[in-house]
Amino acid sequence: MTSNVIFQHRQRFQRVFVRSFFGLFTEYETPKLVVIHSLSLTILLRLMQAILLIYSILYLLLYEKGYQKQDTSIVSSVTLKVKGIxxxxxxxxxxxxxDVADYIIPPSENNxxxxxxxxxxxxxxxxxxxESSLLKEAECDNDNECQNKPFSPRANxxxxxxxxxxxxxQISNDTLSKTKSSKGLCEYAGWCPPENDEASPALINxxxxxxxxxxxFIEFPVFAVKHKNMVDDLKPCVFHANLSKDCPxxxxxxxxxxxxxxxxxxxLMLRLGGVISVKLDWDCDLDRGIKLCKPEYTFARLDVPFREKPFSRGFNFRYAFHWKSTYENHRTLTKAYGLRLIIAVSGKAGKFDSITLSLNTGSLVGIFGLATFFCDIILLHLSKKSRTYRKHVFETVLSRTRLNSVFQRPPDLTQIDIKEKSTILETTTSRTDLVNAMYENNTKSLRKTSSTRPLTLTNSEKMKVHPEEE
Structure with a gap:
């Protein structure tokens, strides 16, 4: 019993699948225009259309400049010069x-x-x-401890x-530093004395x-346009947000x-260093002219603030200056703290293009159709009369011949009422009688037209059939 049910379900699934598959090639769908008189639905539709229209025109076309062809592949070169004593x-x-040669390290960098x-x-x-007293691994009581200790990467x-x-x-001339620790310190060979990291750096005023x-200097290769952030008649100036916006x-x-x-x-940034991002953002409207295009400068801190107590604070590095005196090697080790400025340039340029405008206009038309789409969802699925509306909106038309319409398969009588059964049976019987009558009439007409009569030949025809008998 179970196997029969499974087989029936499988057969039904196969029929549905085959019908759906062939329906892709045999069924054609076309939109049907249905006029529905509903005040609330009409107001909702017009309101959504107005919102989409305003959004499309004001934001997408005008604010986002949907009528322009955009170029974001900016080519940039930055040069920095610092002055001050x-x-x-x-x-x-x-x-x-x-002066500048002392505090700009290195003299030149990329951006x-x-x-x-x-x-x-x-x-x-x-x-x-x-060793330095700050290095705890260097503490010792005798020479054996210094000989057996592993090497420390913090050693000098x-x-x-x-x-x-x-x-x-001060044991000998080779030992130039004296420790104040209660314990001894291991001796090292290298640059003496060791650097004191606890000493406060000297602040440059x-x-x-x-x-x-x-x-x-920038270039937009798509439009073959070059520009710079300096005006042609640039004079000595200092940037001010209100008075000197064009001064670089x-x-x-x-x-x-x-x-x-x-x-x-x-x-703390001046004392211990920091990292600052300097961003130049170009937004050029080439329809107005390239000379009106000015960059927007923004500054942001990139390193972790000191109040968050990071593991490594600020920004610093070391460099050394070497020389010789009386056959001895000397150097001045400098630990530099300061501000590192990183320059980033981005931008885009736009120019009117008819193809871009036509493509964006087509997209806006598609967006405008969202109002009808949402209203259809409300009408066909969420409204109280959704079932009635669906009957009027969706209609199936079967292409059949007259003979197929006559021999239409009768419905299942077990699923309908007794009155409807009698009506359907009468209709089916009348259709059957009509077909039988049509068949009998056709048979009679065929019999009448197929009656036999004797064949009579004329003399001329006989002569054509038997010419040799003459």
Whole structure:
């Protein structure tokens, strides 16, 4: 019994699948226009059409410039120049002047620049001395501990295996530093004395008054247009948001204030360094002219704020200056703190294009049809009379011959009422009688037309049939 049911379901599924598959090639669908008088639905339709029309015209066509061909493949070149004189106060109540060649390290970079705002220096000689007291791995009580300890990546040189105790003082000429720790420190061979990371760096004064000249040359290859961020008659100026918008010269104070709003954070950035992004965004309307195209400057801080206590704070690096004196190697180790500016250029250009306008107009027409689509969903599926509306909207037309319409398969009488059964039976009987009558009439007519008569030939025909008998 179960196998028969499964077989019937399988057969039914196959019939439905075959009917649906062949329906793709034998059924044609065409929209049917149905006029429905509904005040609420009409108001909803017109309201949605008005909203879509306003959105399409004001935003997509005008604001987004849907009538223009866009080019975002911008080619850019940036050159940075810094001017300004800084100074620091020395321990001997003197003043040390620092100019551009001192605080721009390295002299040239690609789309970036580093401005040193503070630094620390250590004069060193290649020799032997005790390790830094900040390195806990270097603490020792005897020479054996220095010989058996593994190498530390934080070491300032190669350990010799000797432990320098505090009681030894300045042991020999080769040991130039003296530890104040209660324990001894391992001796190393390298650059002495070791750098003191706990010392506060010297802050360069007047750093915020330095000026940065940003020269930017761009090209939009699709339109073969070149431009720059400088006016033709550029004069000495400083950028101001209201007074000098076209000036490409910025003070470092303005850049830092735009990138960081907290005064305490700005002070720490000058002392410990930081990273700032400088972005130039071009939005050019070539229909108005290339000379009216101006970049928009934005500044943002990229490094982690100090208030979040990051693992590595600020931005710094070390570099050394070497020389020789009396056959001894000397160097000045400088740990530089400062602001690293990274330049990013982006942009787009647009120009009227009829093909782009026609394509976008076609897309807007499709968007405009969303109003009818949503109203159809409400009408055919969510309204109270959805079943009635579906009967009028969806109609199936079968292409049949007259004979097929006569021999139409009678419906299943088990699914309808008794009155309807009698009506259908009478209709079916009358159709059967009609067919039988048509068949009998056709048979009688065929019999009448097929009656036999004797064949009579004329004399001329006989002569044509038997000419040799003459």
């Amino acid at each position: 800084g100074y620091i106060h020395t321990a001997q109540n003197g003043t040390l002047i620092i 970036a620049i580093f401005i040193m705002s503070s630094y620390g220096q250590t004069d060193q000689i290649r020799s032997k001395c005790s 040189g190669r350990w010799t295996g000797r432990c320098i105790l505090p009681s030894d003082g 007047e750093v915020l008054n330095f000026t940065i000249f940003i020269k930017n 010269i910025f003070t470092l104070d303005y850049i830092v204030n735009q990138a960081e709003k907290d005064a305490e954070e700005r002070d």
